[in-house]
Amino acid sequence: MSWTRVFLTALAACALFGALLVGATGCGSDEAREGDGVKPSPVGKVLEDTDEEGRHYREIDKKDAPKVAIEIQPDGDSDGWDVRLTVHDFRFSPAGAGKTAEPGRGHALLRLDGRPLSFLRGPTHHIAGSLVPRGTHQVSVRLHADDDTVWAVDGEPVGSTADITVSDPGPTDTDTESASAPATSDRGAHK
Known part of the structure; x- marks a missing residue:
């Protein structure tokens, strides 16, 4: 496997993990309560x-x-x-x-x-x-x-x-x- 493919796979995994992390924590006060059942x-x-x-x-x-x-x-x-x-x-x-x-x-x-x-x-x-x-x-x-x-x-x-x-x-x-x-x-x- 070439280093380019490993790098792209790692980059994609980081992007996915980052999106999940940001989605879970939220940025604004409304988004932070989404986990409590309150939608923005x-x-x-x-x-x-x-x-x-x-x-x-x-x-x-x-x-x-x-x-x-x-x-x-x-x-x-x-x-x-x-x-x-x-x-x-x-x-x-x-x-x-x-x-x-x-x-x-x-x-x-x-x-x-x-x-x-x-x-x-x-x-x-x-x-x-x-x-x-x-x-x-x-x-x-x-x-x-x-x-x-x-x-x-x-x-x-x-x-x-x-x-x-x-x-x-x-x-x-x-x-x-x-x-x-x-x-x-x-x-x-x-x-």
């Missing part, structure tokens, strides 16, 4: 900061940032709570959407007292009353990109929070009437 995107910058489950924050300019507000009302038909999100500069992606961060798109993560409760693909949700025991509770929402990074501005996640308080049911009008009226029974009454 032209939208914002992926930060080192993560949420409670390890999802990276995706920093964007305030002028480009989506906004979300949360409103919670007791459900009159059940013992649960109706959640309504109002979003600006944000669209909910359907289930099965691609895993790439797109400007102003994604899903919301609803939390109850800091624990993940539900991923939302739309602006409404119902929280069952059985999930909310007596006391005051914090319901929060954060907006996520489709690659599951958390949209962030100035290092803070884009989100909103509301408190709900569950107390013992008070007496109803019928309870008050029956308590003040004499007890009656129709047992044994003739028809």
Whole structure:
């Protein structure tokens, strides 16, 4: 084997090894997280900061940032709570959407007292009353990109929070009437 062929083979091996090494380590902050499952995107910058489950924050300019507000009302038909999100500069992606961060798109993560409760693909949700025991509770929402990074501005996640308080049911009008009226029974009454 000639020295030229050995030299070219060694050079090709070095080029391949170098490409693998550079690809594995990455050069930019977005590329460095590719191994964490976060793919580079032209939208914002992926930060080192993560949420409670390890999802990276995706920093964007305030002028480009989506906004979300949360409103919670007791459900009159059940013992649960109706959640309504109002979003600006944000669209909910359907289930099965691609895993790439797109400007102003994604899903919301609803939390109850800091624990993940539900991923939302739309602006409404119902929280069952059985999930909310007596006391005051914090319901929060954060907006996520489709690659599951958390949209962030100035290092803070884009989100909103509301408190709900569950107390013992008070007496109803019928309870008050029956308590003040004499007890009656129709047992044994003739028809």
